[in-house]
Amino acid sequence: xxxxxxxxxxxxxxxxxxxxxxxxxxxxxxxxxxFWYKQPPSRQMILVxxxxxxxxxxxxxxxxxxxxxxxxxxxxxxxSDSQLGDAAMYFCACEGAQKLVFGQxxxxxxxP
Amino acid sequence: xxxISQKPSRDICQRGTSLTIQCQVDSQVTMMFWYRQxxxxxxxxxxxxxxxxxxxxxxxxxxxxxxxxxxxxxFSTLTVSNMSPEDSSIYLCSVDNGRGTEAFFGQxxxxxxx
Numbered sequence: 001x002x003x004x005x006x007x008x009x010x011x012x013x014x015x016x017x018x019x020x021x022x023x024x025x026x027x028x029x030x031x032x033x034x035f036w037y038k039q040p041p042s043r044q045m046i047l048v049x050x051x052x053x054x055x056x057x058x059x060x061x062x063x064x065x066x067x068x069x070x071x072x073x074x075x076x077x078x079x080s081d082s083q084l085g086d087a088a089m090y091f092c093a094c095e096g097a098q099k100l101v102f103g104q105x106x107x108x109x110x111x112p
Numbered sequence: 113x114x115x116i117s118q119k120p121s122r123d124i125c126q127r128g129t130s131l132t133i134q135c136q137v138d139s140q141v142t143m144m145f146w147y148r149q150x151x152x153x154x155x156x157x158x159x160x161x162x163x164x165x166x167x168x169x170x171x172x173x174x175x176x177x178x179x180x181x182x183x184x185x186x187f188s189t190l191t192v193s194n195m196s197p198e199d200s201s202i203y204l205c206s207v208d209n210g211r212g213t214e215a216f217f218g219q220x221x222x223x224x225x226x
Binding site for chain 1: 145153154155156157202204206211214215217219220222
């Protein structure tokens with residue numbers, strides 16, 4: 001079974017600053033994928049970034065990057081130059097045997 | 113990518129009644145997924161719907177309570193049966209293009225049972 005844990009229910013950051021959201025996971029699969037999804041107030045889930053577990057290089061998408069520590073089973077998300085539109089719930093997720101398991105979510109607030 | 117249209121976007125229902133939620137995708141997909149998101153909580157997978165076969169339910173979810181139809185490769189419905197206030201949640205439909213690929217979600221159905 002897979003579990004995903006996000007230990008920060010809420011985070012806040014000043015606009016233009018950098019924030020890191022934490023995520024740890026556990027899986028018995030040797031081949032798995034990790035994701036960060038964003039859910040703004042509109043409820044529309046949107047993919048932020050994706051990482052294949054077999055790749056050592058950390059994924060990057062513009063202002064979003066991850067710190068993937070496979071041995072520690074840690075997958076944190078760094079948001080640089082935070083913008084007001086980044087305000088949302090952020091969910092970490094792990095996909096093993098065709099099942100996507102989500103963490104509890106972190107609500108990110110951006111302070112102008 | 114995939115665009116998902118989910119209906120209704122919200123509903124308020126009386127306890128003991130049933131609600132059917134529709135999910136339409138703009139392309140053919142093998143598997144469709146139904147999730148429940150209880151207020152302020154994470155997404156929990158209810159079942160996986162394959163065209164031409166019965167849905168596969170996750171632990172804690174049963175077909176009598178959440179019957180699912182999948183008549184073709186672009187459409188699915190989830191029915192929440194004999195509703196109680198504990199069924200008040202957001203229900204989301206999702207598809208992807210295979211293991212490890214991006215999942216696309218509908219905008220969800222916010223259900224309130226009174």
